[in-house]
Amino acid sequence: MTPVVEVRGVTKAYGDKPVLRGIDLAVHEHQAVALIGASGSGKSTLLRCIDLLDEIDDGDVLLDGEVITDPSVRPDRVRRRLGMVFQGYNLFPHLTVLQNIVLAPVRAHGTDREEARARALELLDRFGLADRAGDKPDRLSGGQQQRVAIVRALATRPRALLLDEVTSALDPELVGEVLALVRDLKVDGMTMILATHEMSFAAEVADEICFLHEGLIVERGAPERLFEAPEREETRRFLRRLLEAKRL
Amino acid sequence: MDDRRAARAAAKRRRARRGAATATVSTVLVVVLVVWLIGSSPGWPDVRETFFSWEAFRTSFPEVLSGFWLDVKLFVIVELCVLVLGLVVALVRTTTSPALFPLRAFAAAYVDVFRGIPVILLVYLVGFGVPALAFEGAPSDPVFLGGVALTASYTAYVAEVYRAGIDSVHGSQRQAALAVGLTQGQAMRFVILPQAVRRVVPPLLNDFISLQKDVALVAILGPLEAFRVAQIEAASTFNYTPLLAAAMLYLCVTIPMARLVDVVQRRSRAA
Numbered sequence: 085m086t087p088v089v090e091v092r093g094v095t096k097a098y099g100d101k102p103v104l105r106g107i108d109l110a111v112h113e114h115q116a117v118a119l120i121g122a123s124g125s126g127k128s129t130l131l132r133c134i135d136l137l138d139e140i141d142d143g144d145v146l147l148d149g150e151v152i153t154d155p156s157v158r159p160d161r162v163r164r165r166l167g168m169v170f171q172g173y174n175l176f177p178h179l180t181v182l183q184n185i186v187l188a189p190v191r192a193h194g195t196d197r198e199e200a201r202a203r204a205l206e207l208l209d210r211f212g213l214a215d216r217a218g219d220k221p222d223r224l225s226g227g228q229q230q231r232v233a234i235v236r237a238l239a240t241r242p243r244a245l246l247l248d249e250v251t252s253a254l255d256p257e258l259v260g261e262v263l264a265l266v267r268d269l270k271v272d273g274m275t276m277i278l279a280t281h282e283m284s285f286a287a288e289v290a291d292e293i294c295f296l297h298e299g300l301i302v303e304r305g306a307p308e309r310l311f312e313a314p315e316r317e318e319t320r321r322f323l324r325r326l327l328e329a330k331r332l
Numbered sequence: 333m334d335d336r337r338a339a340r341a342a343a344k345r346r347r348a349r350r351g352a353a354t355a356t357v358s359t360v361l362v363v364v365l366v367v368w369l370i371g372s373s374p375g376w377p378d379v380r381e382t383f384f385s386w387e388a389f390r391t392s393f394p395e396v397l398s399g400f401w402l403d404v405k406l407f408v409i410v411e412l413c414v415l416v417l418g419l420v421v422a423l424v425r426t427t428t429s430p431a432l433f434p435l436r437a438f439a440a441a442y443v444d445v446f447r448g449i450p451v452i453l454l455v456y457l458v459g460f461g462v463p464a465l466a467f468e469g470a471p472s473d474p475v476f477l478g479g480v481a482l483t484a485s486y487t488a489y490v491a492e493v494y495r496a497g498i499d500s501v502h503g504s505q506r507q508a509a510l511a512v513g514l515t516q517g518q519a520m521r522f523v524i525l526p527q528a529v530r531r532v533v534p535p536l537l538n539d540f541i542s543l544q545k546d547v548a549l550v551a552i553l554g555p556l557e558a559f560r561v562a563q564i565e566a567a568s569t570f571n572y573t574p575l576l577a578a579a580m581l582y583l584c585v586t587i588p589m590a591r592l593v594d595v596v597q598r599r600s601r602a603a
Contacts, residue, residue: 168512174507188512191518193513
């Protein structure tokens, strides 16, 4: 079966500093893959390259079997089929919650405005945000803003959702509500790639964990296997350091 | 506890009252001093007669006022043109496509040149230069040419204001707009520009206050706007009160605009 997202030998450097040094990754329908690793290991860059927000140097990214990193492919067409959620929410501050969500369906997909509104309200309702539909983002808590950002990404019915450290900017007590939403999406069968620092969460939702180290996936596997019996020294060191940090 | 709270509140009230009293006394003192100083100057009786003559004010005011309508019409039209053209120039400057490089270079040069020439010079050059070319059908109406000169100058300023606003919108907004599937143009139109314009409303209004005054510069081309009418009146009666009447009329439009800027600024800070 064709993977929804496939990354083949992707390299990327900022100036002469290599960030991705040959990444291979395949994410199948209904699968969730978690990218873990230290800051600067390339997790976010990889997600941005898949969404064509950063240009890769070498290799290919495929979406449903089609090479999307070809210069002849229009990036906005590709991005319409993917959903991306950022660490800093990046909601549009001048628009209400509802307007944030319907902007892309109406403008980029040509969905009928009423239909888009109905779908947006349905999603907001499902995730307990219906009463905030008319509010501007700055009236919402960080957790609510991030949930709205996820709903905004879902509104266009993406083939896959790219989640870039979606809980890293949140106060600890707000992390739970965002993770609960992602858990729901997993149950729905959403295809997801998530960069995260939350190991227990990664273990819970992901079918596969990829550990990135200096721009390479040095180890990958099912969560039980990777967390219980890491094979590589770099993985062990990373997990040990996380454990120590938690104990402090 | 409650006692101390009441005492604190009382002290606060006392402070406020004392502050208001001090401000009133010092204001009255300064005003009295200034009035006395001017009034006691040797030239005051002459100045009062030539600048503050009620009689001259009354007879000249209707003429000056009718001239002022020309100013009002002119700045409303110029303002609208400047708002649109300034945005166009700013948008051209923010494009990145190599094909548009000539346009971008032209916009940059335009801003440099027209921001760097004094407005009065520009009014002269356009107002007297264009008719001198003697082209068939070239406009020769001084009001029109003066308006063109003002538009050219203020468009350069306003384009820079817009551009500063566009630059001030954080890059993550553009990223998010692209990520949901909008094109570059849609991201600009629906996400970046609305935020940018909101931020630059106060500086835009400031530029319009100065435009409201600078419309008087078209007087040098001859049309009978307020300043020119006042000049003529003053020259024929040897009394400068009409100029004061014109000044008052300008204040009637610039002061409300200045208060509007304050309100908008306060509101945008609160938001």
